[in-house]
Amino acid sequence: MSMAHHFRPSLVPRRCHHQPLLLLPRRPQHRIFFAPSPSLILVGRPPCRPRAFSSPHASGDDEAWRTRQRQRPRRSVHFVPADNDRYLNKSLSLGADTVVYDLEDSVRDKVRGREVLRSFLLDRSRATTTHDDGMATSSHSTPMPEVLVRINPLSGDHWRDDLLASFDGADGYVVPKVETREELFMLYGVLSELERGEEDGIGSASSLSSSRRRHRRPRVLLPIATETPSAVLNIGDIARGPRVIAITWGCEDLSAELGGTCTRIDENDGYSAYLDVYRHCRTMCLLAARAANVQAIDGIYQNVRDVSGFGKEAHDAMRMGYDGKLTLHPDQIPGANDAFVPSVEDVEKAHRIVTMWEDGMENGEDGTRRKGSMEYEGKMIDLPHYVRAKKVIARGEACGVRRQRDDDAVVVAQVGVGATYSNVVAGVGGVEMTGGTSATAAAGGRTETTPFPRICHGKYLEDLHPGLKVMHYLTRTVTESDNVFFTCLTLNPAPIHLDHELSRENADALLGGDSSTAALASAGRPLFNSMFTLALLVGMSVPECTHGTTVANLGFSEVSFPKPVYPGDTLRAETEVLDRRESKSRPNQGIVVFRHVAFNQRGEEVCRATRQALMKKRP
Numbered sequence: 001m002s003m004a005h006h007f008r009p010s011l012v013p014r015r016c017h018h019q020p021l022l023l024l025p026r027r028p029q030h031r032i033f034f035a036p037s038p039s040l041i042l043v044g045r046p047p048c049r050p051r052a053f054s055s056p057h058a059s060g061d062d063e064a065w066r067t068r069q070r071q072r073p074r075r076s077v078h079f080v081p082a083d084n085d086r087y088l089n090k091s092l093s094l095g096a097d098t099v100v101y102d103l104e105d106s107v108r109d110k111v112r113g114r115e116v117l118r119s120f121l122l123d124r125s126r127a128t129t130t131h132d133d134g135m136a137t138s139s140h141s142t143p144m145p146e147v148l149v150r151i152n153p154l155s156g157d158h159w160r161d162d163l164l165a166s167f168d169g170a171d172g173y174v175v176p177k178v179e180t181r182e183e184l185f186m187l188y189g190v191l192s193e194l195e196r197g198e199e200d201g202i203g204s205a206s207s208l209s210s211s212r213r214r215h216r217r218p219r220v221l222l223p224i225a226t227e228t229p230s231a232v233l234n235i236g237d238i239a240r241g242p243r244v245i246a247i248t249w250g251c252e253d254l255s256a257e258l259g260g261t262c263t264r265i266d267e268n269d270g271y272s273a274y275l276d277v278y279r280h281c282r283t284m285c286l287l288a289a290r291a292a293n294v295q296a297i298d299g300i301y302q303n304v305r306d307v308s309g310f311g312k313e314a315h316d317a318m319r320m321g322y323d324g325k326l327t328l329h330p331d332q333i334p335g336a337n338d339a340f341v342p343s344v345e346d347v348e349k350a351h352r353i354v355t356m357w358e359d360g361m362e363n364g365e366d367g368t369r370r371k372g373s374m375e376y377e378g379k380m381i382d383l384p385h386y387v388r389a390k391k392v393i394a395r396g397e398a399c400g401v402r403r404q405r406d407d408d409a410v411v412v413a414q415v416g417v418g419a420t421y422s423n424v425v426a427g428v429g430g431v432e433m434t435g436g437t438s439a440t441a442a443a444g445g446r447t448e449t450t451p452f453p454r455i456c457h458g459k460y461l462e463d464l465h466p467g468l469k470v471m472h473y474l475t476r477t478v479t480e481s482d483n484v485f486f487t488c489l490t491l492n493p494a495p496i497h498l499d500h501e502l503s504r505e506n507a508d509a510l511l512g513g514d515s516s517t518a519a520l521a522s523a524g525r526p527l528f529n530s531m532f533t534l535a536l537l538v539g540m541s542v543p544e545c546t547h548g549t550t551v552a553n554l555g556f557s558e559v560s561f562p563k564p565v566y567p568g569d570t571l572r573a574e575t576e577v578l579d580r581r582e583s584k585s586r587p588n589q590g591i592v593v594f595r596h597v598a599f600n601q602r603g604e605e606v607c608r609a610t611r612q613a614l615m616k617k618r619p
Contacts, residue, residue, distance in 0.1 A: 069220055069245040070295055072146070073398050074098050074324040076336035077222075077248070077297055079150070081106040083113035088120045093473075096333050097324065098146040100174050103162045110158055114165035117149070121169025148222060150174035154183045160190075167194055172220030172243075177253065179230040184221060184241030191219050191243070220245045222297070225288070226281040227253040235284050239292035246295035248326060249285035251278040272309065286321055295323040304329035314339035323395075340399070347396040350389035352376070357386040458542070458549035460618040461580065461590040468577040474540045478528060480567040486532040496527050503527070528565035533607045537598040540573040551589055551614040558610040563600070570601040578610065588617050 078096035080087050082103045091099045107113035149166040152158035225238045226249040251263045264272040289296035298317035301310040318339050325336045373382040487497045495502045503526045579593040598607040
């Protein structure tokens with residue numbers, strides 16, 4: 001039996017063996033083995049049973065999980081510089097299926113980039129839960145996009161620090177300039193060690209809660225598989241690498257390696273087409289992905305202002321068979337999301353083809369057999385058309401375009417597409433249809449109109465258990481115009497909200513002995529209307545708590561304003577569920593007691609309210 005059958009290996013280039021692989025606490029049974037090849041050393045530990053060298057997956061990385069990962073929608077894979085705080089804070093709300101925080105080309109100061117990204121991802125990790133299906137939700141059950149990090153090339157030294165800085169919050173990694181599958185095995189070994197440390201509560205992962213560590217699944221890999229000539233020739237092996245759930249391609253680095261001067265040419269209609277060598281790479285990426293049963297993600301479209309050209313290329317990629325596309329600018333995300341979602345017409349057509357084909361089954365004496373080619377809408381269809389129709393239906397299901405039954409009529413409903421598609425995928429939130437009046441089916445079960453979905457982001461009664469705490473993501477900087485407008489709308493002529501002179505006269509009384517810099521700077525300005533503050537506090541709580549799931553607001557039992565609010569303050573909100581009970585007279589509803597608290601930019605409490613709401617039960 002070969003040495004490879006006696007331990008679980010990872011691969012490390014021998015030229016790096018004098019450097020520590022990672023600053024990780026090692027278990028006593030971990031040993032270093034020298035392989036017959038002089039270019040590699042093997043780092044591993046004896047497993048509980050023999051494991052073949054070719055096995056690419058960690059012990060917890062089961063086939064069902066890999067299947068779910070490969071079926072997860074990745075229509076838009078959006079790149080964000082990891083060192084830009086403003087871009088990071090906006091990135092999770094752009095509507096992309098996957099967000100990639102870039103530590104490679106777009107970041108010059110690697111140390112600062114890692115520090116900024118580490119802080120951001122730690123905050124995200126504490127506020128989210130990763131479930132067994134790989135989907136992440138925030139603490140208030142709002143679905144979150146997949147988070148990947150593009151590390152630096154494995155041929156250099158920066159990637160180790162990239163892993164340590166981002167491991168606590170990353171769902172996986174984009175691997176640039178990968179040339180061989182052996183490089184992915186080496187990265188897989190490092191990730192496995194980090195994940196074992198995470199399970200045991202050692203290393204940087206120990207900062208996470210035990211419940212979060214329990215829900216962690218293996219990090220996924222998305223290699224950029226055509227950035228060097230060697231990579232293009234090895235793309236089939238790269239696609240079969242460990243933890244690989246998708247591959248993508250790039251041509252700019254390849255062009256530099258080849259000594260080329262450009263990657264595209266302008267055609268007559270203004271659309272930029274790839275030169276032959278890069279068109280070949282695009283085709284090879286798709287073929288390699290399908291052969292390895294992983295997703296194929298189309299490359300970037302550099303002209304971020306050419307939204308029309310991006311849309312054409314995205315639809316071209318979809319027709320080829322790609323699953324998604326890389327995006328560089330937020331304006332490209334809607335085009336990618338739209339391109340890789342089948343229309344309701346396509347889904348309905350696919351269902352008809354599948355139904356007709358399966359109705360053509362015959363049971364012979366020698367088992368099941370199928371009739372030959374069949375005619376559909378004047379065209380001949382056979383087995384490949386049936387297979388393609390099944391894939392259209394599967395993609396539609398993943399992205400929220402699904403067929404529903406309304407009595408005896410067939411209705412195809414497009415639900416949750418775009419920024420809200422993940423409500424359907426993750427199984428959280430809800431989709432309500434207006435009772436039977438929004439869709440009309442013609443004779444024969446053919447769809448005439450499509451129902452309009454009502455998306456519910458709030459929580460149902462069953463989700464609102466006492467003790468639940470929610471930190472709301474919406475914030476608001478209040479302005480003097482807000483104050484004046486609200487005061488006038490509510491016919492409230494109180495001069496403390498409108499009169500600057502009176503405010504200056506009352507400055508000492510308002511300070512109440514508070515000599516802090518913030519208090520002194522605010523004194524002398526009109527007070528913000530407290531009813532606006534209360535309304536804003538409740539409003540900020542709606543998306544994660546009661547959006548679409550509340551029947552009525554029953555009232556407030558406590559309202560207080562510990563600190564004044566002034567124009568220019570930025571407010572945020574937190575909510576805690578104090579009590580919950582089912583309604584005796586309404587079997588499908590119940591009463592929930594919320595405590596909402598608003599804070600200003602200095603963390604000072606400015607409003608506290610306890611309210612009761614009549615909530616729906618989960619349908």
